[in-house]
Amino acid sequence: MSGRETGRQPKYQRIAAELRAAVEAGRYGPGDRLPGENDLMAEHGVARMTARQALGVLQAEGIAEARKGAGVFVRDFRPIRRRGIERLARARWAEGRSIWSTDIGDRELVVDSVEVTEESAPAAVAAVLGLGEDTNVCARRRRFVLDGKPVLLSTSYLPAGLVAGTAITRPETGPGGTYARLAELGHGPVRFREEVRSRMPGVEEAERLALSAGVPVVLIARTAFDAEGRAVEVNEMVLDSSAYVLEYDFEA
Amino acid sequence: MSGRETGRQPKYQRIAAELRAAVEAGRYGPGDRLPGENDLMAEHGVARMTARQALGVLQAEGIAEARKGAGVFVRDFRPIRRRGIERLARARWAEGRSIWSTDIGDRELVVDSVEVTEESAPAAVAAVLGLGEDTNVCARRRRFVLDGKPVLLSTSYLPAGLVAGTAITRPETGPGGTYARLAELGHGPVRFREEVRSRMPGVEEAERLALSAGVPVVLIARTAFDAEGRAVEVNEMVLDSSAYVLEYDFEA
Numbered sequence: 001m002s003g004r005e006t007g008r009q010p011k012y013q014r015i016a017a018e019l020r021a022a023v024e025a026g027r028y029g030p031g032d033r034l035p036g037e038n039d040l041m042a043e044h045g046v047a048r049m050t051a052r053q054a055l056g057v058l059q060a061e062g063i064a065e066a067r068k069g070a071g072v073f074v075r076d077f078r079p080i081r082r083r084g085i086e087r088l089a090r091a092r093w094a095e096g097r098s099i100w101s102t103d104i105g106d107r108e109l110v111v112d113s114v115e116v117t118e119e120s121a122p123a124a125v126a127a128v129l130g131l132g133e134d135t136n137v138c139a140r141r142r143r144f145v146l147d148g149k150p151v152l153l154s155t156s157y158l159p160a161g162l163v164a165g166t167a168i169t170r171p172e173t174g175p176g177g178t179y180a181r182l183a184e185l186g187h188g189p190v191r192f193r194e195e196v197r198s199r200m201p202g203v204e205e206a207e208r209l210a211l212s213a214g215v216p217v218v219l220i221a222r223t224a225f226d227a228e229g230r231a232v233e234v235n236e237m238v239l240d241s242s243a244y245v246l247e248y249d250f251e252a
Numbered sequence: 253m254s255g256r257e258t259g260r261q262p263k264y265q266r267i268a269a270e271l272r273a274a275v276e277a278g279r280y281g282p283g284d285r286l287p288g289e290n291d292l293m294a295e296h297g298v299a300r301m302t303a304r305q306a307l308g309v310l311q312a313e314g315i316a317e318a319r320k321g322a323g324v325f326v327r328d329f330r331p332i333r334r335r336g337i338e339r340l341a342r343a344r345w346a347e348g349r350s351i352w353s354t355d356i357g358d359r360e361l362v363v364d365s366v367e368v369t370e371e372s373a374p375a376a377v378a379a380v381l382g383l384g385e386d387t388n389v390c391a392r393r394r395r396f397v398l399d400g401k402p403v404l405l406s407t408s409y410l411p412a413g414l415v416a417g418t419a420i421t422r423p424e425t426g427p428g429g430t431y432a433r434l435a436e437l438g439h440g441p442v443r444f445r446e447e448v449r450s451r452m453p454g455v456e457e458a459e460r461l462a463l464s465a466g467v468p469v470v471l472i473a474r475t476a477f478d479a480e481g482r483a484v485e486v487n488e489m490v491l492d493s494s495a496y497v498l499e500y501d502f503e504a
Contacts, residue, residue, distance in 0.1 A: 013455045020454065025375075061452045079449070084500055194500045197331070198450035198470050198493040199314045202272065203265050216450050216468035216493070241450040241468070248336055248446045248500045 012050045015040060016057035023063055023074055030076040034064055062214045062242060075212070079245045080109070080146065084194050112150070114171040115141040118160050125157045125234045128223055136160035138169050140178070143208065150209050151243040156235040162187065178233065179224070187232045189224035194248075196220050198241060209240045216241045264305035267296055271306065275315055275326055282328040286316055314466045314494060327464070331497045332361070332398060336446050364402070366423040367393040370412050377409045377486045380475055388412035390421050392430070395460065402461050403495040408487040414439065430485065431476070439484045441476035446500075448472050450493060461492045468493045 009017070019035070022028055035043070040051035055072045058064040064072050121129065121137040129137070137157040144152040156178065158168060167174045168181050182188050197219045201211055209217070218241045224233040261269070271287070274280055287295065292303035307324045310316040316324050373381065373389040381389070389409045396404040408430065410420060419426045420433050434440050453461065453469045461469070470493045476485040 009455070016455065057455060061454055063451075084502070188504075190504050192502055192504060194502075196448060196470075196498040196500070197496070198468050200312055200466050200468065202313055203261075203268065203309060214452050216452065218448075218450050218470075244449070246448040248448070248502075250336070250444055250500075250502065252440075252442050252444060 011044070011046055012053035013057065015044055015046070015051070015054035019054065019058055020061070020063060023058075028074045030074055032074045033070075034058070034072045034074065036071050060214045062212070062216075065212050075242065080151065080243055082244055082246050084192075084246055084248045108146070109151070110145050111142050112145045113141075113143045116169060116171055117141075118169075121157060125236075128234050129157065129159055129231050131159060138163050140168070146243065149240075149243070151240045153205065153208055153238040154235060155237075156233060158182075158233050162232065182224075182226070182232055187226040187230070189232065190227050191225040191229075193223045193225070194220055195222075196246065201238075205238055209238070211240060212242075218244060218246070220246075263296070263298055264302045265309065267292060267298070267303070267306035268309035271310055272313070272315060275310075280326045282326055284326045285322070286310070286324045286326065288323050312466045314464070314468075317464050327494065331495055332403065333497050333499055336498055336500045360398070361403070362397050363394050364397045365393075365395045368421060368423055369393075370421075373409060377488075380486050381409065381411055381483050383411060390415050392420070398495065401492075401495070403492045405457065405460055405490040406487060407489075408485060410434075410485050414484065434476075434478070434484055439478040439482070441484065442479050443477040443481075445475045445477070446472055447474075448498065453490075457490055461490070463492060464494075470496060470498070472498070 019028075023034075028034060034055065037048055037051040037055065040046065040054060041048060044051070055064070055066075059066060059072065063075060065075050066072050117139050118136050119139050121131055121133075121135055123133065125137065126133055126135060131137070138160050140154075140156040140158075142154045142156075143150055144154065158178070162185065163169055163181070166181050166185065168178050173181055176183075179189055198216050199219070201209065201215075201217045205211070205217055211217070218239040220235075220237040220239065222233075222235040222237065223231050224235075226232050271280075280286060286307065289300055289303040289307070292298065292306060293300060296303070307316070307318075311318060311324065315327060317327050318324050369391050370388050371391050373383055373385075373387055375385065377389065378385055378387060383389070390412050392406075392408040392410075394406045394408075395402055396406065410430070414437065415421055415433070418433050418437065420430050425433055428435075431441055449471045450468050451471070453463055453467075457463070457469055463469070470491040472487075472489040472491065474485075474487040474489065475483050476487075478484050
Protein backbone atom coordinates (compact mmCIF):
# COMPACT_ATOMS: atom_id res chain seq x y z
CA MET A 1 0.00 0.00 0.00
CA SER A 2 2.86 2.40 0.64
CA GLY A 3 3.03 3.37 -3.02
CA ARG A 4 -0.53 4.67 -2.73
CA GLU A 5 0.09 6.98 0.23
CA THR A 6 -0.33 10.68 -0.43
CA GLY A 7 1.69 13.72 0.59
CA ARG A 8 -1.28 15.03 2.56
CA GLN A 9 -0.80 12.44 5.28
CA PRO A 10 0.41 13.62 8.68
CA LYS A 11 4.15 13.05 9.11
CA TYR A 12 3.78 10.32 11.74
CA GLN A 13 1.57 8.32 9.38
CA ARG A 14 4.13 8.58 6.61
CA ILE A 15 6.87 7.35 8.96
CA ALA A 16 4.59 4.54 10.14
CA ALA A 17 3.89 3.56 6.52
CA GLU A 18 7.62 3.40 5.83
CA LEU A 19 8.24 1.19 8.86
CA ARG A 20 5.29 -1.02 7.94
CA ALA A 21 6.62 -1.43 4.40
CA ALA A 22 10.04 -2.36 5.82
CA VAL A 23 8.46 -5.03 8.01
CA GLU A 24 6.38 -6.36 5.12
CA ALA A 25 9.49 -6.49 2.92
CA GLY A 26 11.25 -8.49 5.62
CA ARG A 27 13.88 -5.88 6.44
CA TYR A 28 12.74 -6.21 10.05
CA GLY A 29 11.82 -9.78 10.91
CA PRO A 30 9.78 -11.19 13.81
CA GLY A 31 11.42 -10.26 17.11
CA ASP A 32 13.64 -7.55 15.55
CA ARG A 33 13.89 -4.20 17.27
CA LEU A 34 12.49 -1.29 15.24
CA PRO A 35 14.32 2.07 15.14
CA GLY A 36 13.74 3.93 18.43
CA GLU A 37 12.35 7.39 18.96
CA ASN A 38 15.83 8.95 18.83
CA ASP A 39 16.64 7.14 15.56
CA LEU A 40 13.40 8.32 13.95
CA MET A 41 13.88 11.90 15.21
CA ALA A 42 17.36 12.04 13.69
CA GLU A 43 16.45 10.29 10.45
CA HIS A 44 13.26 12.22 9.70
CA GLY A 45 13.95 15.50 11.51
CA VAL A 46 10.78 15.22 13.60
CA ALA A 47 9.84 15.87 17.23
CA ARG A 48 9.83 13.07 19.78
CA MET A 49 6.03 13.07 19.88
CA THR A 50 5.87 12.46 16.12
CA ALA A 51 8.32 9.56 16.37
CA ARG A 52 6.34 8.14 19.27
CA GLN A 53 3.05 8.43 17.34
CA ALA A 54 4.59 6.61 14.37
CA LEU A 55 5.68 3.70 16.58
CA GLY A 56 2.27 3.84 18.26
CA VAL A 57 0.54 3.26 14.93
CA LEU A 58 2.44 0.00 14.39
CA GLN A 59 1.61 -1.14 17.90
CA ALA A 60 -2.07 -0.31 17.42
CA GLU A 61 -2.04 -2.37 14.23
CA GLY A 62 -0.56 -5.33 16.08
CA ILE A 63 2.54 -5.34 13.86
CA ALA A 64 4.87 -4.36 16.70
CA GLU A 65 4.87 -4.45 20.47
CA ALA A 66 6.66 -2.35 23.08
CA ARG A 67 8.82 -4.09 25.65
CA LYS A 68 9.39 -2.03 28.75
CA GLY A 69 12.73 -0.25 28.68
CA ALA A 70 13.92 -2.19 25.63
CA GLY A 71 12.12 -0.59 22.70
CA VAL A 72 9.54 -1.55 20.11
CA PHE A 73 9.84 -4.94 18.46
CA VAL A 74 8.28 -6.64 15.45
CA ARG A 75 5.73 -9.05 16.81
CA ASP A 76 6.66 -12.68 16.45
CA PHE A 77 3.90 -13.89 14.16
CA ARG A 78 4.14 -17.64 13.71
CA PRO A 79 0.56 -18.42 12.96
CA ILE A 80 -1.05 -21.81 13.12
CA ARG A 81 -2.55 -22.91 9.82
CA ARG A 82 -5.97 -24.25 10.66
CA ARG A 83 -7.45 -26.16 7.73
CA GLY A 84 -11.19 -25.90 8.20
CA ILE A 85 -12.10 -28.58 5.72
CA GLU A 86 -9.27 -31.06 5.26
CA ARG A 87 -8.82 -31.03 9.03
CA LEU A 88 -12.26 -32.47 9.72
CA ALA A 89 -12.16 -35.18 7.08
CA ARG A 90 -13.85 -38.33 8.37
CA ALA A 91 -10.74 -40.42 7.85
CA ARG A 92 -8.88 -38.35 10.42
CA TRP A 93 -11.15 -38.49 13.40
CA ALA A 94 -12.25 -42.02 12.64
CA GLU A 95 -8.60 -43.00 13.12
CA GLY A 96 -8.66 -41.42 16.55
CA ARG A 97 -6.30 -38.62 15.57
CA SER A 98 -6.67 -35.23 17.14
CA ILE A 99 -8.32 -32.62 14.98
CA TRP A 100 -5.42 -30.26 15.54
CA SER A 101 -2.37 -32.42 15.24
CA THR A 102 -1.91 -32.01 11.48
CA ASP A 103 -2.02 -28.23 11.59
CA ILE A 104 1.02 -27.28 13.50
CA GLY A 105 4.09 -29.20 12.46
CA ASP A 106 6.14 -30.17 15.48
CA ARG A 107 4.62 -27.59 17.78
CA GLU A 108 2.03 -29.04 20.06
CA LEU A 109 -1.38 -27.59 20.77
CA VAL A 110 -2.25 -28.61 24.32
CA VAL A 111 -5.51 -28.43 26.25
CA ASP A 112 -4.61 -26.78 29.55
CA SER A 113 -8.12 -26.64 30.99
CA VAL A 114 -11.32 -28.60 30.50
CA GLU A 115 -14.58 -27.84 32.22
CA VAL A 116 -17.73 -29.86 31.51
CA THR A 117 -21.08 -28.67 32.81
CA GLU A 118 -24.76 -29.21 32.18
CA GLU A 119 -26.54 -25.89 31.80
CA SER A 120 -29.42 -24.23 29.98
CA ALA A 121 -28.61 -23.45 26.37
CA PRO A 122 -27.81 -19.87 25.32
CA ALA A 123 -30.66 -18.65 23.11
CA ALA A 124 -28.67 -18.61 19.83
CA VAL A 125 -27.30 -22.10 20.50
CA ALA A 126 -30.74 -23.48 21.41
CA ALA A 127 -32.12 -22.11 18.13
CA VAL A 128 -29.40 -23.77 16.06
CA LEU A 129 -29.69 -27.09 17.93
CA GLY A 130 -33.47 -26.96 17.57
CA LEU A 131 -33.97 -27.12 21.34
CA GLY A 132 -36.61 -25.44 23.45
CA GLU A 133 -35.49 -22.53 25.57
CA ASP A 134 -35.33 -24.43 28.84
CA THR A 135 -33.58 -27.48 27.43
CA ASN A 136 -30.20 -28.31 28.91
CA VAL A 137 -26.98 -28.69 26.98
CA CYS A 138 -23.71 -30.34 27.82
CA ALA A 139 -21.12 -27.53 27.62
CA ARG A 140 -17.46 -28.46 27.21
CA ARG A 141 -15.16 -25.46 27.79
CA ARG A 142 -11.54 -25.92 26.82
CA ARG A 143 -8.53 -23.68 26.51
CA PHE A 144 -5.73 -24.59 24.07
CA VAL A 145 -2.14 -23.49 24.56
CA LEU A 146 0.66 -23.40 21.99
CA ASP A 147 4.28 -22.96 23.02
CA GLY A 148 3.03 -21.90 26.45
CA LYS A 149 0.74 -19.18 25.01
CA PRO A 150 -3.07 -19.59 25.16
CA VAL A 151 -4.41 -19.28 21.61
CA LEU A 152 -7.94 -20.69 21.60
CA LEU A 153 -11.01 -20.81 23.85
CA SER A 154 -13.52 -23.40 22.75
CA THR A 155 -17.01 -23.99 24.09
CA SER A 156 -18.80 -26.98 22.62
CA TYR A 157 -22.54 -27.32 23.20
CA LEU A 158 -24.38 -30.63 22.70
CA PRO A 159 -27.98 -31.56 23.57
CA ALA A 160 -27.79 -32.96 27.12
CA GLY A 161 -30.38 -35.63 26.36
CA LEU A 162 -28.40 -36.88 23.38
CA VAL A 163 -25.06 -37.30 25.13
CA ALA A 164 -26.21 -38.32 28.63
CA GLY A 165 -24.15 -41.20 30.02
CA THR A 166 -21.42 -41.00 27.35
CA ALA A 167 -17.81 -39.94 27.71
CA ILE A 168 -18.77 -36.62 26.11
CA THR A 169 -19.99 -35.57 29.55
CA ARG A 170 -16.58 -36.31 31.04
CA PRO A 171 -13.37 -34.28 30.64
CA GLU A 172 -11.70 -37.18 28.79
CA THR A 173 -13.83 -38.18 25.81
CA GLY A 174 -11.63 -41.11 24.75
CA PRO A 175 -10.08 -42.05 21.38
CA GLY A 176 -11.43 -39.96 18.50
CA GLY A 177 -13.03 -37.51 20.89
CA THR A 178 -16.54 -36.13 20.81
CA TYR A 179 -17.15 -36.93 17.13
CA ALA A 180 -16.25 -40.60 17.54
CA ARG A 181 -18.66 -40.80 20.50
CA LEU A 182 -21.41 -39.10 18.47
CA ALA A 183 -20.81 -41.65 15.70
CA GLU A 184 -21.28 -44.47 18.23
CA LEU A 185 -24.64 -42.92 19.09
CA GLY A 186 -25.61 -42.98 15.41
CA HIS A 187 -25.20 -39.21 15.09
CA GLY A 188 -21.71 -38.88 13.63
CA PRO A 189 -21.20 -35.53 11.87
CA VAL A 190 -21.33 -35.67 8.07
CA ARG A 191 -21.51 -31.95 7.38
CA PHE A 192 -20.15 -28.81 9.00
CA ARG A 193 -20.89 -25.13 8.89
CA GLU A 194 -18.29 -22.67 10.06
CA GLU A 195 -19.24 -19.04 10.58
CA VAL A 196 -16.32 -16.65 11.03
CA ARG A 197 -16.25 -13.14 12.47
CA SER A 198 -13.76 -10.84 14.10
CA ARG A 199 -13.96 -8.15 16.79
CA MET A 200 -11.90 -6.74 19.62
CA PRO A 201 -11.82 -9.03 22.66
CA GLY A 202 -13.84 -8.54 25.80
CA VAL A 203 -11.90 -8.05 29.04
CA GLU A 204 -12.19 -11.67 30.09
CA GLU A 205 -11.23 -12.98 26.65
CA ALA A 206 -8.16 -10.73 26.56
CA GLU A 207 -7.13 -12.07 29.96
CA ARG A 208 -7.73 -15.73 29.21
CA LEU A 209 -5.86 -15.51 25.87
CA ALA A 210 -3.15 -13.18 27.30
CA LEU A 211 -3.65 -10.90 24.29
CA SER A 212 -1.44 -7.90 23.65
CA ALA A 213 -3.20 -4.56 23.21
CA GLY A 214 -4.47 -4.03 19.67
CA VAL A 215 -4.96 -7.72 18.87
CA PRO A 216 -8.49 -8.70 17.80
CA VAL A 217 -10.07 -12.11 18.27
CA VAL A 218 -11.45 -14.30 15.50
CA LEU A 219 -14.76 -16.00 16.34
CA ILE A 220 -15.66 -19.31 14.73
CA ALA A 221 -19.07 -20.86 15.34
CA ARG A 222 -18.98 -24.40 14.01
CA THR A 223 -22.17 -26.43 13.68
CA ALA A 224 -21.96 -30.19 13.11
CA PHE A 225 -24.84 -31.92 11.32
CA ASP A 226 -25.56 -35.65 11.33
CA ALA A 227 -26.75 -37.71 8.33
CA GLU A 228 -30.38 -36.72 8.97
CA GLY A 229 -29.46 -33.04 8.89
CA ARG A 230 -29.86 -32.63 12.63
CA ALA A 231 -27.51 -30.13 14.26
CA VAL A 232 -25.78 -32.17 16.99
CA GLU A 233 -23.08 -29.76 18.16
CA VAL A 234 -22.35 -26.05 18.19
CA ASN A 235 -18.76 -25.14 18.99
CA GLU A 236 -18.07 -21.48 19.71
CA MET A 237 -14.38 -20.71 19.39
CA VAL A 238 -12.48 -17.55 20.29
CA LEU A 239 -9.04 -17.37 18.65
CA ASP A 240 -6.05 -15.11 19.20
CA SER A 241 -6.04 -13.56 15.72
CA SER A 242 -2.28 -13.12 15.76
CA ALA A 243 -1.83 -16.88 16.21
CA TYR A 244 -4.01 -18.18 13.39
CA VAL A 245 -4.45 -18.38 9.66
CA LEU A 246 -7.68 -20.16 8.76
CA GLU A 247 -7.61 -22.04 5.50
CA TYR A 248 -10.55 -23.32 3.47
CA ASP A 249 -9.91 -25.30 0.27
CA PHE A 250 -12.86 -26.18 -1.94
CA GLU A 251 -13.92 -26.92 -5.47
CA ALA A 252 -15.65 -24.45 -7.74
CA MET B 253 -19.69 -14.98 29.66
CA SER B 254 -21.21 -12.72 32.29
CA GLY B 255 -22.08 -15.68 34.48
CA ARG B 256 -18.37 -16.46 34.70
CA GLU B 257 -17.25 -13.02 35.89
CA THR B 258 -15.72 -12.85 39.32
CA GLY B 259 -16.08 -10.42 42.20
CA ARG B 260 -12.40 -9.49 41.93
CA GLN B 261 -13.00 -7.49 38.74
CA PRO B 262 -12.61 -3.72 38.84
CA LYS B 263 -15.96 -1.97 39.15
CA TYR B 264 -15.89 -0.48 35.63
CA GLN B 265 -15.44 -3.97 34.18
CA ARG B 266 -18.40 -5.29 36.13
CA ILE B 267 -20.55 -2.42 34.86
CA ALA B 268 -19.29 -3.03 31.31
CA ALA B 269 -20.13 -6.73 31.63
CA GLU B 270 -23.65 -5.84 32.73
CA LEU B 271 -24.13 -3.50 29.79
CA ARG B 272 -22.67 -6.08 27.39
CA ALA B 273 -25.06 -8.74 28.71
CA ALA B 274 -27.97 -6.32 28.25
CA VAL B 275 -26.94 -5.73 24.63
CA GLU B 276 -26.52 -9.44 23.99
CA ALA B 277 -29.93 -10.14 25.50
CA GLY B 278 -31.42 -7.54 23.16
CA ARG B 279 -32.49 -5.11 25.88
CA TYR B 280 -30.55 -2.47 23.94
CA GLY B 281 -30.85 -3.00 20.19
CA PRO B 282 -28.74 -1.66 17.33
CA GLY B 283 -28.83 2.15 17.33
CA ASP B 284 -30.19 2.38 20.90
CA ARG B 285 -28.62 4.85 23.29
CA LEU B 286 -26.89 3.23 26.28
CA PRO B 287 -27.24 4.72 29.78
CA GLY B 288 -25.04 7.83 30.04
CA GLU B 289 -22.35 8.61 32.58
CA ASN B 290 -24.84 10.32 34.90
CA ASP B 291 -27.21 7.33 34.74
CA LEU B 292 -24.41 4.88 35.55
CA MET B 293 -23.10 7.09 38.39
CA ALA B 294 -26.55 7.22 39.97
CA GLU B 295 -27.38 3.57 39.40
CA HIS B 296 -24.07 2.09 40.56
CA GLY B 297 -22.88 4.80 42.97
CA VAL B 298 -19.58 5.25 41.14
CA ALA B 299 -17.44 8.20 40.10
CA ARG B 300 -17.75 9.74 36.64
CA MET B 301 -14.39 8.28 35.61
CA THR B 302 -15.58 4.75 36.44
CA ALA B 303 -18.77 5.23 34.42
CA ARG B 304 -16.71 6.62 31.53
CA GLN B 305 -14.31 3.66 31.67
CA ALA B 306 -17.21 1.22 31.57
CA LEU B 307 -18.63 2.86 28.45
CA GLY B 308 -15.09 2.97 27.04
CA VAL B 309 -14.80 -0.81 27.33
CA LEU B 310 -17.86 -1.33 25.13
CA GLN B 311 -16.53 1.13 22.58
CA ALA B 312 -13.13 -0.58 22.54
CA GLU B 313 -14.89 -3.88 21.91
CA GLY B 314 -16.76 -2.41 18.97
CA ILE B 315 -20.14 -3.08 20.62
CA ALA B 316 -20.95 0.60 21.01
CA GLU B 317 -19.87 3.89 19.53
CA ALA B 318 -19.86 7.45 20.87
CA ARG B 319 -21.68 10.14 18.92
CA LYS B 320 -20.46 13.59 19.75
CA GLY B 321 -22.73 15.37 22.21
CA ALA B 322 -25.40 12.68 21.92
CA GLY B 323 -24.09 9.78 24.00
CA VAL B 324 -22.95 6.21 23.46
CA PHE B 325 -25.01 4.02 21.13
CA VAL B 326 -25.18 0.33 20.36
CA ARG B 327 -23.49 -0.14 17.03
CA ASP B 328 -25.81 -1.03 14.21
CA PHE B 329 -24.48 -4.48 13.34
CA ARG B 330 -26.26 -5.81 10.28
CA PRO B 331 -23.55 -8.00 8.85
CA ILE B 332 -23.38 -9.42 5.35
CA ARG B 333 -23.29 -13.21 5.16
CA ARG B 334 -20.55 -14.10 2.69
CA ARG B 335 -20.78 -17.75 1.72
CA GLY B 336 -17.23 -18.67 0.76
CA ILE B 337 -18.16 -21.99 -0.74
CA GLU B 338 -21.84 -21.98 -1.63
CA ARG B 339 -21.32 -18.61 -3.29
CA LEU B 340 -18.76 -20.11 -5.65
CA ALA B 341 -20.28 -23.57 -5.87
CA ARG B 342 -22.65 -25.03 -8.41
CA ALA B 343 -24.85 -26.80 -5.87
CA ARG B 344 -26.48 -25.19 -2.88
CA TRP B 345 -26.66 -26.55 0.63
CA ALA B 346 -29.96 -27.13 2.28
CA GLU B 347 -31.01 -24.20 4.42
CA GLY B 348 -30.47 -24.30 8.16
CA ARG B 349 -30.38 -21.93 11.05
CA SER B 350 -27.26 -19.90 11.70
CA ILE B 351 -25.62 -18.70 14.87
CA TRP B 352 -25.35 -15.06 13.84
CA SER B 353 -28.33 -13.50 12.19
CA THR B 354 -27.44 -11.59 9.08
CA ASP B 355 -29.27 -9.47 6.67
CA ILE B 356 -28.38 -9.23 3.03
CA GLY B 357 -31.93 -9.23 1.80
CA ASP B 358 -32.49 -6.55 -0.77
CA ARG B 359 -29.41 -4.52 0.08
CA GLU B 360 -27.04 -4.26 -2.81
CA LEU B 361 -23.27 -4.52 -2.74
CA VAL B 362 -22.01 -1.92 -5.23
CA VAL B 363 -18.55 -1.34 -6.69
CA ASP B 364 -17.86 2.39 -6.27
CA SER B 365 -14.32 2.41 -7.62
CA VAL B 366 -12.34 0.24 -10.04
CA GLU B 367 -8.71 0.78 -10.89
CA VAL B 368 -6.86 -1.56 -13.26
CA THR B 369 -3.10 -1.33 -13.60
CA GLU B 370 -0.20 -3.40 -14.84
CA GLU B 371 2.55 -3.54 -12.24
CA SER B 372 5.25 -5.79 -10.89
CA ALA B 373 3.89 -8.52 -8.64
CA PRO B 374 4.26 -8.20 -4.86
CA ALA B 375 6.68 -10.91 -3.71
CA ALA B 376 4.07 -13.05 -1.91
CA VAL B 377 1.68 -12.89 -4.87
CA ALA B 378 4.45 -13.74 -7.35
CA ALA B 379 5.33 -16.78 -5.26
CA VAL B 380 1.73 -18.06 -5.22
CA LEU B 381 1.23 -17.39 -8.95
CA GLY B 382 4.56 -19.08 -9.73
CA LEU B 383 5.93 -15.96 -11.42
CA GLY B 384 9.48 -14.64 -11.46
CA GLU B 385 10.16 -11.56 -9.36
CA ASP B 386 10.13 -9.11 -12.26
CA THR B 387 7.04 -10.50 -13.94
CA ASN B 388 4.12 -8.13 -14.32
CA VAL B 389 0.61 -8.72 -13.06
CA CYS B 390 -2.70 -7.20 -13.94
CA ALA B 391 -3.98 -5.66 -10.68
CA ARG B 392 -7.69 -4.90 -10.34
CA ARG B 393 -8.45 -2.75 -7.27
CA ARG B 394 -12.09 -2.40 -6.34
CA ARG B 395 -14.00 -0.96 -3.42
CA PHE B 396 -17.44 -2.32 -2.52
CA VAL B 397 -20.07 -0.22 -0.79
CA LEU B 398 -23.20 -1.39 1.02
CA ASP B 399 -25.93 1.08 1.96
CA GLY B 400 -23.45 3.88 1.25
CA LYS B 401 -20.83 2.43 3.62
CA PRO B 402 -17.58 0.98 2.17
CA VAL B 403 -17.23 -2.60 3.44
CA LEU B 404 -14.66 -4.34 1.23
CA LEU B 405 -11.38 -3.51 -0.53
CA SER B 406 -10.43 -6.11 -3.12
CA THR B 407 -7.20 -6.36 -5.11
CA SER B 408 -7.15 -9.12 -7.69
CA TYR B 409 -3.80 -10.10 -9.22
CA LEU B 410 -3.55 -12.09 -12.47
CA PRO B 411 -0.48 -12.89 -14.60
CA ALA B 412 -0.27 -10.00 -17.10
CA GLY B 413 0.86 -12.34 -19.89
CA LEU B 414 -2.16 -14.59 -19.35
CA VAL B 415 -4.82 -11.89 -19.48
CA ALA B 416 -3.27 -9.46 -22.00
CA GLY B 417 -5.81 -8.20 -24.53
CA THR B 418 -8.86 -9.51 -22.62
CA ALA B 419 -11.58 -7.55 -20.84
CA ILE B 420 -9.89 -8.48 -17.56
CA THR B 421 -7.49 -5.59 -18.24
CA ARG B 422 -10.42 -3.17 -18.50
CA PRO B 423 -12.61 -1.80 -15.68
CA GLU B 424 -15.68 -3.58 -17.12
CA THR B 425 -14.93 -7.30 -17.48
CA GLY B 426 -18.27 -8.16 -19.11
CA PRO B 427 -20.89 -10.85 -18.29
CA GLY B 428 -19.67 -13.39 -15.72
CA GLY B 429 -16.70 -11.21 -14.87
CA THR B 430 -13.08 -12.26 -14.53
CA TYR B 431 -13.83 -15.97 -14.05
CA ALA B 432 -15.88 -16.17 -17.24
CA ARG B 433 -13.02 -14.50 -19.16
CA LEU B 434 -10.50 -16.91 -17.62
CA ALA B 435 -12.73 -19.81 -18.70
CA GLU B 436 -12.69 -18.48 -22.27
CA LEU B 437 -8.90 -18.56 -22.11
CA GLY B 438 -9.05 -22.22 -21.06
CA HIS B 439 -8.07 -21.36 -17.48
CA GLY B 440 -11.42 -21.27 -15.70
CA PRO B 441 -11.07 -21.77 -11.94
CA VAL B 442 -12.02 -25.23 -10.67
CA ARG B 443 -10.64 -24.97 -7.16
CA PHE B 444 -10.23 -22.21 -4.60
CA ARG B 445 -8.20 -21.64 -1.48
CA GLU B 446 -9.24 -18.99 0.98
CA GLU B 447 -6.89 -17.95 3.77
CA VAL B 448 -8.44 -15.84 6.51
CA ARG B 449 -6.78 -13.63 9.11
CA SER B 450 -7.69 -10.63 11.21
CA ARG B 451 -5.79 -7.62 12.53
CA MET B 452 -6.31 -3.95 13.29
CA PRO B 453 -6.45 -1.81 10.14
CA GLY B 454 -3.66 0.38 8.84
CA VAL B 455 -4.35 4.10 8.59
CA GLU B 456 -5.19 4.01 4.90
CA GLU B 457 -7.44 0.94 5.30
CA ALA B 458 -9.31 2.62 8.16
CA GLU B 459 -9.86 5.68 5.97
CA ARG B 460 -10.92 3.83 2.83
CA LEU B 461 -13.35 1.63 4.79
CA ALA B 462 -14.48 4.51 7.04
CA LEU B 463 -13.96 2.25 10.06
CA SER B 464 -14.95 3.30 13.56
CA ALA B 465 -12.23 3.11 16.21
CA GLY B 466 -11.84 -0.37 17.65
CA VAL B 467 -13.04 -2.23 14.56
CA PRO B 468 -10.58 -4.78 13.14
CA VAL B 469 -10.33 -5.86 9.52
CA VAL B 470 -10.68 -9.41 8.26
CA LEU B 471 -8.20 -10.35 5.53
CA ILE B 472 -9.08 -12.98 2.94
CA ALA B 473 -6.49 -14.14 0.43
CA ARG B 474 -8.28 -16.18 -2.22
CA THR B 475 -6.31 -18.20 -4.76
CA ALA B 476 -8.06 -19.59 -7.85
CA PHE B 477 -6.63 -22.71 -9.51
CA ASP B 478 -7.39 -23.94 -13.02
CA ALA B 479 -7.91 -27.58 -14.05
CA GLU B 480 -4.14 -28.12 -14.41
CA GLY B 481 -3.59 -26.89 -10.85
CA ARG B 482 -2.08 -23.60 -11.97
CA ALA B 483 -2.79 -20.62 -9.71
CA VAL B 484 -4.38 -18.08 -12.07
CA GLU B 485 -5.56 -15.41 -9.65
CA VAL B 486 -4.81 -14.15 -6.17
CA ASN B 487 -7.43 -11.87 -4.67
CA GLU B 488 -6.45 -10.01 -1.51
CA MET B 489 -9.52 -8.72 0.32
CA VAL B 490 -9.76 -6.37 3.29
CA LEU B 491 -13.17 -6.48 5.00
CA ASP B 492 -14.81 -4.28 7.59
CA SER B 493 -15.14 -6.95 10.29
CA SER B 494 -18.29 -5.36 11.68
CA ALA B 495 -19.98 -5.77 8.30
CA TYR B 496 -19.32 -9.45 7.61
CA VAL B 497 -19.98 -12.98 8.74
CA LEU B 498 -18.03 -15.46 6.60
CA GLU B 499 -19.67 -18.83 6.15
CA TYR B 500 -18.10 -22.08 4.97
CA ASP B 501 -20.26 -25.18 4.56
CA PHE B 502 -18.59 -28.49 3.80
CA GLU B 503 -18.88 -32.22 4.16
CA ALA B 504 -17.05 -34.21 6.79
